[in-house]
Amino acid sequence: MRTMLLVDMDAFFASVEQRRNPALRGRPIGVIGSDHRTVITTASYEARRYGVKTGMNIYEAKRLCPGLVLVIGDNDRYIHTSEALKDLYLRYTPEVEIYSVDEAFLDITGSCHLFGGPLEVGRRIKEEVKGLFGINATVGIGPNRVVAKLAAELSKPDGLRWIKAEEVEGVLADLPTEMLWGVGRRVSERLRAIGITRCGELGRAPAGLLRARFGIVGERLKALGQGREPEARDRCGEGVRSIGHSTTFPRDLCSPAEMEGWILRLSEMVGSRARRHGLGGRTVSVVVRYRSFETFSRRKGMGQATNDTHRIFHTAMDILNSAGLKEPVRLLGVVISGIEPVSGQVPIFEEQRRRAALLEAVDGVNRRHGPFTLTWAPCLKRLRKGVIAPAWRPSGVRRSL
Amino acid sequence: MTMVDEPVAVIASFGGRGGMRPLRFRWNGRVIHVKGVTYRWVRREGSRRLHLFSVTDGGTLYSLCFDPAGLSWRLEAVETEI
Numbered sequence: 001m002r003t004m005l006l007v008d009m010d011a012f013f014a015s016v017e018q019r020r021n022p023a024l025r026g027r028p029i030g031v032i033g034s035d036h037r038t039v040i041t042t043a044s045y046e047a048r049r050y051g052v053k054t055g056m057n058i059y060e061a062k063r064l065c066p067g068l069v070l071v072i073g074d075n076d077r078y079i080h081t082s083e084a085l086k087d088l089y090l091r092y093t094p095e096v097e098i099y100s101v102d103e104a105f106l107d108i109t110g111s112c113h114l115f116g117g118p119l120e121v122g123r124r125i126k127e128e129v130k131g132l133f134g135i136n137a138t139v140g141i142g143p144n145r146v147v148a149k150l151a152a153e154l155s156k157p158d159g160l161r162w163i164k165a166e167e168v169e170g171v172l173a174d175l176p177t178e179m180l181w182g183v184g185r186r187v188s189e190r191l192r193a194i195g196i197t198r199c200g201e202l203g204r205a206p207a208g209l210l211r212a213r214f215g216i217v218g219e220r221l222k223a224l225g226q227g228r229e230p231e232a233r234d235r236c237g238e239g240v241r242s243i244g245h246s247t248t249f250p251r252d253l254c255s256p257a258e259m260e261g262w263i264l265r266l267s268e269m270v271g272s273r274a275r276r277h278g279l280g281g282r283t284v285s286v287v288v289r290y291r292s293f294e295t296f297s298r299r300k301g302m303g304q305a306t307n308d309t310h311r312i313f314h315t316a317m318d319i320l321n322s323a324g325l326k327e328p329v330r331l332l333g334v335v336i337s338g339i340e341p342v343s344g345q346v347p348i349f350e351e352q353r354r355r356a357a358l359l360e361a362v363d364g365v366n367r368r369h370g371p372f373t374l375t376w377a378p379c380l381k382r383l384r385k386g387v388i389a390p391a392w393r394p395s396g397v398r399r400s401l
Numbered sequence: 402m403t404m405v406d407e408p409v410a411v412i413a414s415f416g417g418r419g420g421m422r423p424l425r426f427r428w429n430g431r432v433i434h435v436k437g438v439t440y441r442w443v444r445r446e447g448s449r450r451l452h453l454f455s456v457t458d459g460g461t462l463y464s465l466c467f468d469p470a471g472l473s474w475r476l477e478a479v480e481t482e483i
Contacts, residue, residue, distance in 0.1 A: 020440035020455045021462055021480065072402075076453070080442035369448045 001165055003118050005106040006140045006148040007089065007125055010157040012102035013078055014044035015135035017071045028065050031073045032058065034250055041073060045157055078102075081133055088128055092121055105145050122160045143168070144229040149181040168227035173200035180224045187221070190214070199225050243281065245269040246333030252291050254328050256320045261378040263316050264309070266334040268375060271309035274336060275363055280305035281336025284315040288323065289331035297333075298323055305340045308355065309376070312336060402480045411465065411474040423454055423465055428476055433458050453477070 009015065013031040018024045028047035030040040040061050043052040050065035062068055082101045089096045092115065095107035108121050115121045122139035129137045140152025141162040148163075150171070155161040163171050177199055178188045188197075194213060196202050202225025210218030220230040245266050253259050263286075274280055285299040298319045302311060316334050347353045365374040372379065411426040425434045439462070440455040452467040462480040467473075 016440070022437075022439060022457065023462075076444040077440065077442045080444075370445045373447055 001143055002107065002109045003112055004142055004145050004148040005108050005118065005122060005125075006099075006145070006152045007085070007104050007106065007129070008138045008140070008152045008156070009085075009102035009129075010136040010138055011042055011044050011048070012081075012135070013042040013073050014047075014071075016077055016081060016133070017073070018044060019134040020077070021071075024069060024071065027069055028052065028067055029069045029071050030058065030061055031071050033073060033248060035072060039248070084132070085129065088125070088132070092125065105148065119160065119162055122162070126158075126160060142227075144227075146181055146224060146229050147227050150175075150179060150227075153179060153181075169200075169203075172203065172225065172227050173198065175199045177202055177225070182224060183221065187214075191221075199227075201225070203227070240277075240279065240339050242285075242335050242337040242339065243270055243274050243279065244285075244287075244333055244335030245273075246287060246331055248289075248331045249329070252328035252330045254325070256317065256323075256325070259320060259329065259332060260317065262332055263320065263334060264313050264376055265379040266332065267313035267316055268309045268379065269371075270334050270336055271307050271312050271359075272363055272366065272371070274307035274339075274342075275359065276367075278341055279339050280307040280342035281312075282306075282338030282340070283336065284312055284319065285333075285335040285337060286316050286319040286323070287331070287333030287335065288320075288325070288329055290325075290327035291330050292327060293330075294327070295331075297335075299337075301338075305338065305342055307336075307342055308359065310355075402478050404478050405476045406478075407476050409465070409474050409476045411467075413467075413474075421452065421467070423456055423467075423474075426463075426465065426474065426476070428463075433463070 014029055017029060017031060026046060028050060029044045030047055030052060031042045032039065033041055038058045040052060040054060040056045040058060042054055043061070047061070047065055047068055052061045052065050052068060058070060078101055086096060086098055086104065089104055089106050093106050093108050093111045097105040099105055108118060112118045112121050115124060118141045122141055126137050126139055129135060136158040138152045138156045138159045140148045140150065140155065142148040142151050143165040147168055151161040151163045152159070176188070176197060177183050177191050178185065180199060190213065191197070191202065194209065196205055202221060205222060205225070207219060207222055210222050212218070214221060223230045247262060247266060249262065282303070282305045283299050283301050285297050287295065287297045289295040300315050300319050302315050306312070312334065347356050362374050366372065407428070409426045409428050411423050413421060413423045415421050422438055423435050425432055435456045436459045437457050438454050439457055442453050444451045444453055449468065449470055452469065454465045456463050456465060460481070464477040466475045466477050
């Protein structure tokens, strides 16, 4: 039986800022991306008590919590802390999967007995995180990642909970389906439409009914309802379904021409990450979020799988130019999907060979000296630092359920 | 927060349980005694790794940056604790 442990930092960015500035401790704070932006990236628990949430407009947040202190976030602090946390986890097991900037799964199956059992590992990690960084972490433990995640959700903040395999069915029986990792509000609404509101009901629902309503996702939902992890994925990129990056602009932009540099920057981030892992994508998607927060995405195929920045960029620009933007845009994302390993075949044509050599040289410099040390000229004006995306991780591509 | 970005002379201790730690520094003709390091982190600039410290003298928060390549310190920003 596996033992998985999830470490989830409590209100990570806000906790780091409260640690850094003692005057902020115990006060309601909201971390924002820049002084031009108006959206809360993370709210401290003190602010959450007033109803302040991630993604909330600062005006709404201030209305709910007039004493809210806004703090501009700093990626370097969060990245450094996240990397140091990874080093800490590796002292307990070599099987560490960094899921996001503030969440990591540890497979402690083979190592927990060395430390006195799963709960003792969880207790020690919480204590060390508190001692080193002064911030609280919640630890969830279970027989797989789904249950570990649930255990953490049920015990936040500053919690520690172990749901053993024999307890899973009982814990899930009466929980709302929204509590499950990977079951969002929309899926829950669709489940409610067929009379399923509890995890236990989802786990017992006929597979045929779920398949008819949700397609292949139906079987995954049933597995989640039973507290099982839908499918095993390995750690080398197989199972990765997409690679993407998004950014919120310092100010809303109106035309595709204004967004060109940003699209190139995002395409380079996606392309370089895919190249680092020998992966490519057959489809490019562009995610657009308007000022009103209405969000949509459009996609376009590229034929063969690629990780060439410029092919991704040109496809993304085609999508954007034909999207017919109706409002100023606050956020753009570029995603490649249809992921597959890109073969090491030597390009036939001289132009392709030169491109491949150029990308290899650029990647080599950036690996050695840091991202965007060498980059495309239109990206130079877009090297600002907003607050890092929660999905950021120190290395590798993110696996998803 | 007020951005400063000036070179400063710092007395620091190296090694020991807490690792590197600024103890006091001279800025604007005053010697500022560090009462506590509230956070420390690393920033990469090209191939350089800069070590940053948020330190307090009890009323004001200072961001100090140590560049191991040049063995130099800079005061990056000053924040009055609110």
